[in-house]
Amino acid sequence: MTGPLPAAPAPRSTRPPLGFQPIVDLDSGAVVAVEIVSPAPSGARGGGPHETTVPEIEAIAEWLLSLVRESADTESLLPLVLPLPARTLMAGNGFVGLVESLLRRAGRRPRDITFMLGAELADLPRSIVVSGVARLRNAGFRCGFGTAMVRPDLVVEAAPFLMRIDPNLVSGVATDHRHATVVEGLSRIGRGSGVYAMASGVETADDVVRLRRCGVRVGTGPFFAAPVWRPGERVTPVPEPTVGQDRAEDDGPRVTEFMVPPVGFDADTTTEQALEALTGDKALNSVILIDHRERPVGVIDRTRFLLSVTGRYGHALHAKRPAIRLAESPRTVPAWMSAIAALSVAGRDTERVYDDLVVVNTYGQCLGVVHISDLIQSLSRS
The missing domain is CATH 3.10.580.10 (CBS-domain)
Known part of the structure; x- marks a missing residue:
């Protein structure tokens, strides 16, 4: 008589591990927030660009909850920047209420969270973007746009919390006057409308210096940390800002x-x-x-x-x-x-x-x- 068969090993999660990126103050070199990089689960990718379903919305909310819970293992209390499919802006107050409830139970207040909206944001009607961002803001959440996704006038009208300057622009800011001019213009648009510009894809110390001259004050990219960086670990120090001595x-x-x-x-x-x-x-x-x-x-x-x-x-x-x-x-x-x-x-x-x-x-x-x-x-x- 044979004994019981050994239990089968638990199936491993097919989801790739989370990526963390430090968001750094370009003046002080301090990490002011942590961006979580993770692809949306398959259940959150259904529907067309102008459609959302109840199962999809529930899947997105549960996915966001899992990101927050996994990031809690790092014992970091810094604000989080989370990815969010832009289609959720069409979901109305139901999604906002659901995700607020879930994240509060995970120990995160809405004001600790900035949702970085996905690339399909450019495909949504203007009115949907403005009203959807307003709903999230009214609940205390913040939103981020990518400058490669939307026109500057939509940034001004929707007034997101964060405006991510595209890496293709940032990569040449220290050597190409045209790139520096565009970055400076975007930074001015942000300051004038209460939107914080964030440089992404910062690669060198020269980039940091030039970005500061352009008025950009926060950034993220390979200069600060390797892809395996985890919250709580050190980041590359920024060049010391020059202080005027004439006063x-x-x-x-x-x-x-x-x-x-x-x-x-x-x-x-x-x-x-x-x-x-x-x-x-x-x-x-x-x-x-x-x-x-x-x-x-x-x-x-x-x-x-x-x-x-x-x-x-x-x-x-x-x-x-x-x-x-x-x-x-x-x-x-x-x-x-x-x-x-x-x-x-x-x-x-x-x-x-x-x-x-x-x-x-x-x-x-x-x-x-x-x-x-x-x-x-x-x-x-x-």
């Missing part, structure tokens, strides 16, 4: 040396939520309200806010309403600014004195907060 106020430590992490909330946060943050941390001077692009749109000053909310009828009047009603315009300074120059910015307004400055990067995104008292104490000691 005395540029001397001394940078404002980032005094920066602390911001306490940030979405722009639609209620007054009650902001009040909980301020009462829960007695050392907190302010709360920063940020939009879907991580840009500061308001600052809630502790003293003035508490006077409004804790006064007679204050809680009843304001608690359930948006906190931005009680916010003030943020006073921002760029990350490259010196501490001395930042101090002069804080005192430039004759109507009020700022307690906190908001430090922003080239794209106006909030990096941190600097307390004016810290600047004064440090500079007085030096």
Whole structure:
């Protein structure tokens, strides 16, 4: 009598392993996001360019969930750029709600995700692209277009978060004036419409230098890392940016040396939520309200806010309403600014004195907060 047959080995997944690409700040050399490279599963490729089916939409949502879960093995908390077939822009709110629910359960907020839309984006009707991007944006997600896929006027109208500059343009930017001119023009279009330009296919240090001159501030490509790169590993350092020496106020430590992490909330946060943050941390001077692009749109000053909310009828009047009603315009300074120059910015307004400055990067995104008292104490000691 023979024993039981050995169990058959579990079938191996036929899907190729994930590829990871670092998205790098061209000024600092820091990795600011991770792009996941993976072909869509066969169940997500059905239908024509103007069609989507329920099984296809469900397959795409499950595929995105699997990408996020597999990337979680890297223990990286950086924002993710995920591939997304452009046909999903036709799927309506059903797809948006499904993918939001799945990704939140995987521990990812919509604002952590940018969907890089596929090449078939060029085949979709203009109205579909604009409305589809708006749906994703309203749910908190971000979208990216490739400049080889769509015309610049559609980029301006749809206002995606990211505009990927094609590698064919980037590859000649350091040696071909024509390429540099086009890249600079695309960068200006992006800055003028609130869209962040990202160079893809960066190959050399000369490319990095030239791209910075063209106004591009983030990039990805073989210069930074090999195809086997994984989140958390080092990337190739970027060339040091040249700093002008003709202004005395540029001397001394940078404002980032005094920066602390911001306490940030979405722009639609209620007054009650902001009040909980301020009462829960007695050392907190302010709360920063940020939009879907991580840009500061308001600052809630502790003293003035508490006077409004804790006064007679204050809680009843304001608690359930948006906190931005009680916010003030943020006073921002760029990350490259010196501490001395930042101090002069804080005192430039004759109507009020700022307690906190908001430090922003080239794209106006909030990096941190600097307390004016810290600047004064440090500079007085030096």
